[in-house]
Amino acid sequence: MIALTLQRMGRWALERLERLGRSNLFLLHVVPGLPGLLARPGLVVQQTFAIGVLSLPIVVVAGLFVGMVLALQLYNTMVDFGAEQSLGPVVALSLVRELGPVVTALLFAGRAGSALAAEIGLMKATEQLSSMEMMAVDPLRRIVAPRLAGGIISLPLLSAIFSAVGISGGFLVATGLLGVDSNAYWSQMRANVDLFDDLANGVIKSVVFGVVVTWIAVFEGYDAAPTSEGVARATTRTVVNSSLAVLGLDFILTALMFGDDT
Amino acid sequence: MRQSRALEIWVGAFVAAGLAALLMLAMKVSNITSYAQGDGYRISAAFENIGGLTVRAPVRIAGVRIGRVSDIQYDSESFQAVVTMRIDSRYDFLPADTSASILTDGLLGENYIGLEPGGEEETLGDGDRIEITQSALVLEKLIGQFLFSRSQGDDQ
Amino acid sequence: MADGSSLVEIRGLRFAYSGRTIFDGIDIDIRRGGVTAIMGPSGTGKTTLLRLIGGQEQPASGSVRVDGMEVSRLSRRQLYELRKRMGMLFQSGALLTDLSVFDNVAFPLREHTRLPEEMIRDLVLIKLQAVGLRGARDLMPAALSGGMARRVALARAIALDPMVIMYDEPFSGQDPISMGVLVKLIREINDALGMTTIIVSHDVHETAAIADYLYLLSEGRVVEHGTPDELQRAGSRWTRQFLNGLPDGPVPFHYPAPEFGVELLEPGSSR
Numbered sequence: 001m002i003a004l005t006l007q008r009m010g011r012w013a014l015e016r017l018e019r020l021g022r023s024n025l026f027l028l029h030v031v032p033g034l035p036g037l038l039a040r041p042g043l044v045v046q047q048t049f050a051i052g053v054l055s056l057p058i059v060v061v062a063g064l065f066v067g068m069v070l071a072l073q074l075y076n077t078m079v080d081f082g083a084e085q086s087l088g089p090v091v092a093l094s095l096v097r098e099l100g101p102v103v104t105a106l107l108f109a110g111r112a113g114s115a116l117a118a119e120i121g122l123m124k125a126t127e128q129l130s131s132m133e134m135m136a137v138d139p140l141r142r143i144v145a146p147r148l149a150g151g152i153i154s155l156p157l158l159s160a161i162f163s164a165v166g167i168s169g170g171f172l173v174a175t176g177l178l179g180v181d182s183n184a185y186w187s188q189m190r191a192n193v194d195l196f197d198d199l200a201n202g203v204i205k206s207v208v209f210g211v212v213v214t215w216i217a218v219f220e221g222y223d224a225a226p227t228s229e230g231v232a233r234a235t236t237r238t239v240v241n242s243s244l245a246v247l248g249l250d251f252i253l254t255a256l257m258f259g260d261d262t
Numbered sequence: 263m264r265q266s267r268a269l270e271i272w273v274g275a276f277v278a279a280g281l282a283a284l285l286m287l288a289m290k291v292s293n294i295t296s297y298a299q300g301d302g303y304r305i306s307a308a309f310e311n312i313g314g315l316t317v318r319a320p321v322r323i324a325g326v327r328i329g330r331v332s333d334i335q336y337d338s339e340s341f342q343a344v345v346t347m348r349i350d351s352r353y354d355f356l357p358a359d360t361s362a363s364i365l366t367d368g369l370l371g372e373n374y375i376g377l378e379p380g381g382e383e384e385t386l387g388d389g390d391r392i393e394i395t396q397s398a399l400v401l402e403k404l405i406g407q408f409l410f411s412r413s414q415g416d417d418q
Numbered sequence: 419m420a421d422g423s424s425l426v427e428i429r430g431l432r433f434a435y436s437g438r439t440i441f442d443g444i445d446i447d448i449r450r451g452g453v454t455a456i457m458g459p460s461g462t463g464k465t466t467l468l469r470l471i472g473g474q475e476q477p478a479s480g481s482v483r484v485d486g487m488e489v490s491r492l493s494r495r496q497l498y499e500l501r502k503r504m505g506m507l508f509q510s511g512a513l514l515t516d517l518s519v520f521d522n523v524a525f526p527l528r529e530h531t532r533l534p535e536e537m538i539r540d541l542v543l544i545k546l547q548a549v550g551l552r553g554a555r556d557l558m559p560a561a562l563s564g565g566m567a568r569r570v571a572l573a574r575a576i577a578l579d580p581m582v583i584m585y586d587e588p589f590s591g592q593d594p595i596s597m598g599v600l601v602k603l604i605r606e607i608n609d610a611l612g613m614t615t616i617i618v619s620h621d622v623h624e625t626a627a628i629a630d631y632l633y634l635l636s637e638g639r640v641v642e643h644g645t646p647d648e649l650q651r652a653g654s655r656w657t658r659q660f661l662n663g664l665p666d667g668p669v670p671f672h673y674p675a676p677e678f679g680v681e682l683l684e685p686g687s688s689r
Contacts, residue, residue, distance in 0.1 A: 045273050053276045092291050123515075131512035131571075134472050135526045136501035142529070157280025164283035167291060186290060191327075194318070195292040203284070 023219045026140075030148055030218070033141035037149055043142075047150030051112045051214075052158060058107055059158045060165055066103060067166030070094060071173040075180070084178070088185035089192035091170040096193060096202045097258070100163035102250050105209035108155055109242040113217035116147055117238040120221025121231035129222075144218045151214025152207070159206035201257045208249060213242040302329060302350045303388035307362040307375075308342040313398025315364055315373040321347045323377040328353040331375065347375060358384040363396035373398060425450045425582055425614045426471055431480035433466065440466055442638035443480065448582075453608050453615040455625045458635035459660070459669070464618040465509070467635075468584045471616070472506060473497045485581065502530055505575030505583040509590065511567035513559040513574070519546070520555040523574045530578060545573040549603060565596025569603065576607060582614040583607070589621040597621075601628055622661050634660065 037044050070091050078084050120143065123129050129139040167189075174180040193199065217238045224234035288294045312334065321329040329349035337344050349356070359380030366373055377392075386392070426448035433441040440463035448454045456464055469475045470482050473489045482489045484500060492500060513522050523542045527533060533541070546552040549569040559567060568588065575583055585604065589597050605628045608615040619625045626632065626646040633643045634657060642649060642657050649657055659667035675681070 045270055048273045048276065049269050053272045056276060056279075096287060096291065126515070127508045127510055127512035128514055130474065131506065131508050132514075133474060134501055134504065134506040135529070135574075136498040137526070137529045138498075153277075157277060157283070160280050160283040160287060164286050167287075189291050190293050193292045195288060195294045197318075199287055199292045 019223075022223065023215070026219050026222065027215055030140050030144050033138070033145035034149060036141060037145055040146075043146035044149045044153070047146045048153055051116070051147070051150045052154030055108055055111045055154065055158055056161070058111055059104055059162050062103065062107055063100075063162035063165035064169040066099060066162075067091065067095065067169030067171075068173045070099075070166070071170035071178070075174065075178050084180055085184045086188055086192075087170070087174050087178075087180055088187075088189040091174075092167050092189045092193050093198060095163040095166045095170075096198050098250070098254070100159050100166065101202055101205040101209055102246060104159040104162045104206065105155060105213055105246040106243055108151075108158060108209075109213050109217075109239050109246065112151065112154070113213050113238045113242050114235045116151070116214070116217040117221035117224070117234045118231055120144070120147075120218060121224035121226075121234045124222065124224060125226040125228065125231055127226075139222075144222060147218055148214050151217070152210045155210030155213065156203055156206040159209075160203070163202070197258075201253075204257075205250065205253050208253065209246050212245050212249060216242040216245060302348045303354070304332065304346055304348055305356075305386050305388075305390050305392060306344055306346045307392040307395050308337065308340060308344050309362075309364060309395050309397045310342060311397040311400060312343045312345060313364055313366075313373055313400055315345065315375070315398065319372060320374045321349065321377065322374055323353070323356075323379065328377075345375070354385065354387075356386040357382040358386055358390070359394065360386060360392055361394035361396065362392045364398035366399070423450050424448060425485060426616070427481075427483040428471075429481045429483075431470070431482060432478045433463070433470065433475065434478055435463075435466070439638055441477075441480075444635070444638070444640045446633055446640065446643075448614060448616055449631065450614050451608075451612060452630040453605065453617065453628055454631045454633070455617040455619060455629035456633045456635060457619055457622070457625060457660070458641075460620060462635045462637070464620075464635065465586050468506065468586055468616070468618055471584065472501060472504060502526075502578055503581045505578070505580040507568065507571050507575050507583065507585045507588060509587045511559075511564070511571040513562075513567055513571055515559050517559075518555070519551065519557050519559070519562070519570050522559065522570060523555075523577055526574065526577045541577065542573075545577055546570075548576070548607065549573045550599070563596070565592050565599065568592075568596075568600065572603060572607070576611065576613075579611065580613065582616065584616045584618070586618050587620070588617065589619055589624045597624060600624075604628055622663060626661070636660075 071087060074090050075084055075087055078087060078090070120129075123139075123143065129143065132139045132142060171182070171185055174185055175182045220234040220238045220241070221231075224230040315331065315334065317331055317334055319331045320327045321331065329347050331345055332348040333346040335344045335346075336342075356377065357380045359382045361378045361380065363376050363378070364373055365376045380394075424447040426446070428444060428446040431441050431444050431446075432439070446456070446467075456467060458464055466475060470477055471484060471489065473492065476490050484504075487496070487500060489497070489500070513519075514525065517525065520542055523545055524538050527538050527541060531538075542555070543552055546555055549572050551566060551569055551573065554562070554566065554570075559570070562570065588600055588604065592600065601624050604615060604617070607613065617625055617629065629646060631643070632646055632649055634641045634649070636656070642654065644652075650661060654668075656668040658664070659669060665671055
């Protein structure tokens with residue numbers, strides 16, 4: 001009984017390990033195709049539209065509401081300590097350091113990641129990838145590489161838009177609803193948010209998330225069983241795995257970036 | 263590929279919006295201005311103890327921020343901490359006998375350097391050192407001194 | 419048949435997929451300029467054979483030579499060069515769903531040539547004209563019927579004027595009219611462009627009508643080969659059963675099972 005349980009656990013771990021290995025090999029085969037895209041920017045533009053522009057509405061709406069709620073909630077707590085003048089920096093730091101990159105990456109996994117996995121999985125199931133191979137066109141370069149590039153370009157931009165919209169939403173609530181002085185909101189923010197420690201680290205996070213989420217999405221799609229069930233499973237796995245990866249990596253990156261001094 | 267114009271315009275607008283958002287975060291939200299005015303001058307000061315002072319802590323004069331701490335080193339010959347500050351170039355009127363002390367913003371706030379201007383005609387320039395310094399107040403030491411003086415008072 | 423006129427030579431090919439032996443030592447020659455059909459019941463790995471010729475699968479042993487080159491030993495670059503000279507028509511057509519009919523046919527031209535756009539347009543229209551779908555050039559693949567999709571895929575497969583074109587089950591699931599169109603097209607394109615054609619199919623009548631030479635596969639082996647007439651006349655009982663579509667014969671109607679009467683009487687045998 002115990003042996004059986006151990007055997008199951010072992011098999012599970014080995015399977016996980018094998019998938020991880022395969023996804024690394026996959027990335028290794030895709031990355032050499034990225035420079036070639038410079039010769040065909042049209043492909044990347046197309047994918048940036050499908051991945052980035054189409055994710056814009058949900059990111060803008062979510063950013064606005066997250067910013068407004070943050071301002072509202074934090075104000076209620078901070079006013080008790082007479083610290084409502086610091087509302088600006090707290091909202092800005094939460095968004096720029098954490099919520100901007102993380103929430104955008106989660107939304108991105110749900111909106112763009114699942115679509116990517118489904119699209120590539122479907123192309124596999126309908127023999128489109130196979131037929132491309134027979135036409136001497138490498139699908140890793142022609143299909144996967146532009147999508148990877150599009151995702152890596154899109155997520156940091158989306159994340160910046162999310163933070164900017166969120167801070168503006170917080171501003172609207174703080175000054176319009178709660179009566180915080182608008183000069184204090186901005187100037188306190190400028191005094192406390194550092195260009196490198198906070199903003200640049202937030203951008204680095206979103207670049208990392210962009211690589212990881214898009215990588216998982218295209219890998220799951222490419223690795224899907226060529227059936228409709230396989231495609232459905234790949235889509236689910238994309239959302240689950242990339243969300244977990246984003247949250248885990250966020251902890252690691254935060255510890256690395258903000259863990260030491262101050 | 264026949265690329266539709268509308269699609270390219272959309273992507274262009276998206277990239278522009280993203281960059282504009284980044285720019286807004288940098289200009290309006292973060293302290294880029296303190297980096298932009300990097301044409302200031304450096305002065306240093308040696309302290310017995312800097313307490314919780316960190317790099318990038320503000321340097322203030324009469325409560326106005328005029329610069330930031332750019333570097334903290336330990337001088338193993340004088341057994342002191344040498345703090346280098348970058349002062350914005352528009353504040354180039356500091357008298358040579360200006361004194362520096364490490365203060366705390368409120369009871370539990372962050373440490374900063376407070377400068378107290380002296381009366382000399384000559385002013386501090388790039389690379390000069392502030393001679394008169396007062397170290398950070400370390401709470402444990404203060405309490406220790408207080409208890410010590412109390413017990414001495416009792417003895418008398 | 420093993421003279422210098424073979425474009426594809428398969429010798430002693432063995433292939434297994436997840437433990438199941440699919441080919442157990444087969445020899446096939448595909449004559450240049452002819453239409454060769456490879457036939458057999460479903461599940462005999464006919465599609466796999468095409469994938470082996472196209473280098474998408476590796477044989478366990480034996481050799482697959484195309485135009486004198488051993489496919490499994492080619493470098494990636496050489497393999498891609500070879501594939502540019504091969505066309506393949508997938509069972510589903512496998513059109514790229516996000517491109518229009520025109521762009522689908524133009525796809526290999528745009529990927530592999532640096533031709534100016536006007537010339538690509540002319541070439542695409544010629545190929546579409548050949549399959550009779552010049553008027554459908556602006557449709558998306560989703561708007562096409564199965565037969566039309568296959569004809570577009572055919573136009574795409576011949577876009578680079580390959581030396582050999584492979585058809586994977588071109589007739590399955592077609593209505594009689596589009597079946598007739600496809601039969602006519604396959605023969606015409608083979609003769610007009612001087613190509614070599616390989617058809618994999620189990621549709622006996624259509625295939626036999628246009629093939630110059632037939633190979634019958636069953637259970638991993640070549641059971642019989644010859645011209646359609648030869649096979650009709652001199653074939654074994656199995657061949658006749660297959661070619662004439664008889665329900666029972668050497669291939670039994672029943673999946674192997676214990677005697678029916680015995681199993682019915684056995685108490686408690688059902689789960």
